[in-house]
Amino acid sequence: MKPACSLGRFLSTDVIWFNQTLDHFSPYDHRQFRQRYYEFLDYFRAPDGPIFLVIGGEATCNGIVNDYIGVLAKKFGAAVVSLEHRYYGESTPFDTFSTENLKYLSSKQALFDLAVFRQYYQDSLNAKLNRSGVENPWFFFGGSYSGALSAWFRLKFPHLTCGSLASSAVVLAVQDFAEFDQQIGESAGPECKAVLQETTQLVETKLADDGKALRSIFNADDLEIDGDFLYYLADAAVIAFQYGNPDKLCKPLVDAKNAGEDLVDAYAKYVKEYYVGTFGITPKSYDQEYLKKTAINEDSSTRLWWFQVCTEVAYFQVAPSNDSIRSSKIDTKYHLDLCKNIFGDGVFPDVDATNLYYGGTKVAGSKIIFTNGSQDPWRHASKQTSSPDLPSYLIKCNNCGHCTDLRGCPQSPLVIEGNEKNCSSPDAVHKVRQKVQEDMDLWLSECIDSGRSSM
Numbered sequence: 050m051k052p053a054c055s056l057g058r059f060l061s062t063d064v065i066w067f068n069q070t071l072d073h074f075s076p077y078d079h080r081q082f083r084q085r086y087y088e089f090l091d092y093f094r095a096p097d098g099p100i101f102l103v104i105g106g107e108a109t110c111n112g113i114v115n116d117y118i119g120v121l122a123k124k125f126g127a128a129v130v131s132l133e134h135r136y137y138g139e140s141t142p143f144d145t146f147s148t149e150n151l152k153y154l155s156s157k158q159a160l161f162d163l164a165v166f167r168q169y170y171q172d173s174l175n176a177k178l179n180r181s182g183v184e185n186p187w188f189f190f191g192g193s194y195s196g197a198l199s200a201w202f203r204l205k206f207p208h209l210t211c212g213s214l215a216s217s218a219v220v221l222a223v224q225d226f227a228e229f230d231q232q233i234g235e236s237a238g239p240e241c242k243a244v245l246q247e248t249t250q251l252v253e254t255k256l257a258d259d260g261k262a263l264r265s266i267f268n269a270d271d272l273e274i275d276g277d278f279l280y281y282l283a284d285a286a287v288i289a290f291q292y293g294n295p296d297k298l299c300k301p302l303v304d305a306k307n308a309g310e311d312l313v314d315a316y317a318k319y320v321k322e323y324y325v326g327t328f329g330i331t332p333k334s335y336d337q338e339y340l341k342k343t344a345i346n347e348d349s350s351t352r353l354w355w356f357q358v359c360t361e362v363a364y365f366q367v368a369p370s371n372d373s374i375r376s377s378k379i380d381t382k383y384h385l386d387l388c389k390n391i392f393g394d395g396v397f398p399d400v401d402a403t404n405l406y407y408g409g410t411k412v413a414g415s416k417i418i419f420t421n422g423s424q425d426p427w428r429h430a431s432k433q434t435s436s437p438d439l440p441s442y443l444i445k446c447n448n449c450g451h452c453t454d455l456r457g458c459p460q461s462p463l464v465i466e467g468n469e470k471n472c473s474s475p476d477a478v479h480k481v482r483q484k485v486q487e488d489m490d491l492w493l494s495e496c497i498d499s500g501r502s503s504m
Contacts, residue, residue, distance in 0.1 A: 058465060060119050060129065061089040062112035067169055069135070071142050072153055073161035082142035084162065086132045086170075087113045094126025096178045099186040099211070099493055102167060103131040104202075106195035107354040109138035117455045117467030117482065118190055124486065125493065127188070128174075132166050134159055134195070136353050147343045148392045151356045157406075159198060163189075164206050186496040188489060192216040192452040193427065194357075200432075201407050204414035211496035212416035214485065217451045219430040221409040222362040222400035225381055227369040228429035230283075234374050236290040236424040241299035245286060245374045248302065248312045252282060253376055255313060266317045268325070269332040271339070276383040281335040282316070283366070283375035285324040290424050293448040293459035293472075297323050328461070340391045352391070359388035363398035364430060415439065416492050418485055422449035440488055442481040446474035454481055 069084040087110075101122055103113060110133035113119075122129050133140040136154045143150040167187060175181055187210045191199030196218030203213040234242045255263040256275060264270050264278060272278040289298035298319055305315035324330050333339045334351045342352070358364060365384040368377045388396050410432045419441040421428035428443070435441040448458045449472060457464045458472035469478035 058115050058463060059112035060091075060115045061087050063087060067166070069140075069162055070165060073158055073165075080142075082135070082140070084133060084135065084140040084166070085110070085138070086130060086166065088131075089113050089119075089122070089129040092119075092122045092126060093128040096180070096183075097185065097497075098126040098128060099188055100170070100174075101125075101127045101129045102163070102187060102189050102210075103129060104163065104189060104191035104195040104198050105132055105134040105137065106191065106193055106198075107134065107137060107357065108350050110134070111138075114463065115465055116463060117457070120466050121486070121489070125489070128185075130170055132163060135162055137350055141345065144345070145343045146345060146349060146352055148356075148396065150343075151353070151392075154353060154356055156198060156201065156357070156361060156403075160202055160205055163198070163202055164209055167209050186211045186493050188493065189213040190216070190455075191218065192455055194219060196431075196452075197407075200412055200414065200417045200419070203417050204407065204412055207414065207416075212418070212489065212492040213414075214418045214420070214454075214489075215432075216420050216455050217422065217425055217427055217431060217453075218419060219362070219364065219427055220407060220412055220432055221430045222364070222398065222403040223430055224363045224365055224398065224400050225367050226364050226430065227367055229287075229364075229366045229426040230369055230373055230375050232424075232426040232429060233287060233290055234372065236295065236426070237299060237374075240303055241295075242374065244299075244302045244306045244312065247306070248316050249282075249374060249376055251313050252279070252316075253378075263313070266313065267320055267332070269335075271333055271336050274337055276378055276387075277335045277337055279376040279378050280383075281332055282320065283379060284335075285320045285330075286374065287366075287426060288324055288328060288330075291426060291451045292461040293422075293424070293450040293453065294323075294461075295424070295448060337387055337390050355387070355391060356396075359392055359396050359398055361398055361400075361403050363400050410434070412439070416488075418442070418488050420444065420454040420481060420485065422446075422451060422453040424448065425450045425453075427451060440484065442484055444472075444477050444481050446472050446477050448473050449477065453478060454485065 064085050066083050066085050068081040071080040072078040113129050113131045189199045189202055189210045196215040197220045199213040200215035200218050200220050289295050334348045340352050368375045368379050415438040417439050419432045421431050421443050423445040432441050444453050455467050457467040457469045469475045472478045
């Protein structure tokens with residue numbers, strides 16, 4: 050499962066382009082590629098208002114989403130800009146995504162993209178306002194992987210931003226991420242968890258007896274590798290808790306169990322109607338043979354994200370050694386074999402190097418706000434301990450998942466301005482949002498008082 054925060058309705062979809070450096074770490078390589086961004090100026094208190102930079106993550110960026118950042122922009126009189134992540138969407142440096150061509154796809158390169166863009170945009174704003182050498186106060190935002198980028202940007206470029214909001218930020222690279230599945234069990238509750246575990250056991254039995262017939266029930270005939278098929282079924286369950294819709298999964302399965310109906314059939318109905326129907330996920334995006342394709346297509350973001358997983362951060366969602374919901378066949382070997390099969394020999398995630406570079410949950414930056422939802426399995430790769438300069442807030446409620454502070458409930462489909470009214474505890478969301486506003490207010494004012502972009 051990708052830690053992605055889904056897109057919804059937009060404040061702006063007007064595309065603007067600029068030329069970005071391909072390799073920020075080579076003094077000899079002067080190649081560039083076109084990177085797209087968006088701006089929304091309706092709330093901007095010109096000329097001195099803050100600039101909010103919304104970081105694009107591991108998917109196509111089609112505009113600036115009308116979530117809670119829009120509410121904050123209105124409150125603070127901010128301009129909002131959003132930069133699409135290199136390689137994703139239309140910000141592609143190459144015509145194909147061969148493994149060789151992916152070598153410039155990394156969080157380190159992406160952070161320099163943000164630094165270069167931030168300077169470019171500040172200079173272009175100054176030119177528009179017929180001034181020079183002036184710095185607006187900047188604040189960075191991101192959710193999930195881009196939440197990690199938001200934290201890491203503040204860590205690596207503290208002089209270029211007054212602070213960062215790192216929503217559901219997966220800052221800890223983890224090879225064997227068993228806590229992910231454990232959180233799904235906790236979020237499901239005893240009754241739903243037991244039914245999910247029974248369903249997995251039935252699936253494994255049917256897979257051994259007649260895998261072809263079983264795959265057919267799920268419209269997943271192409272997933273010939275058992276691990277790919279089982280990963281697809283595990284992810285389908287994850288989505289309900291990650292995006293704040295637990296009842297979409299638990300109610301039909303528990304009802305089927307109580308009525309003595311076939312649990313595999315009930316689960317297949319959920320997968321086809323909700324995971325495929327509502328989210329538009331296709332089984333083929335789990336097929337390793339399909340993921341090996343280097344031609345750019347509508348599913349390329351999955352190959353791109355796997356490359357980042359297989360080289361930097363892992364987050365391998367393995368089955369815990371006991372009491373697991375997902376199949377035990379989804380283990381470390383499955384993931385490492387996948388990385389090798391898709392990208393070739395020598396591609397594996399050096400999570401120790403990643404955590405040494407960024408600090409993991411011991412990230413030593415300042416003025417970074419961490420937020421997490423209590424039901425979100427990704428929170429165990431985030432920073433959940435709080436300190437004065439690195440506050441961390443947990444939003445506790447039954448349907449509080451990934452990026453709840455920005456998206457409200459459910460997180461997908463998006464509700465305009467991230468309204469919290471459908472959260473099982475709207476007050477829990479509201480209280481954390483108030484804390485976020487207070488932190489931002491303080492840090493932006495300190496920026497302005499110092500006459501520069503950060504302390």
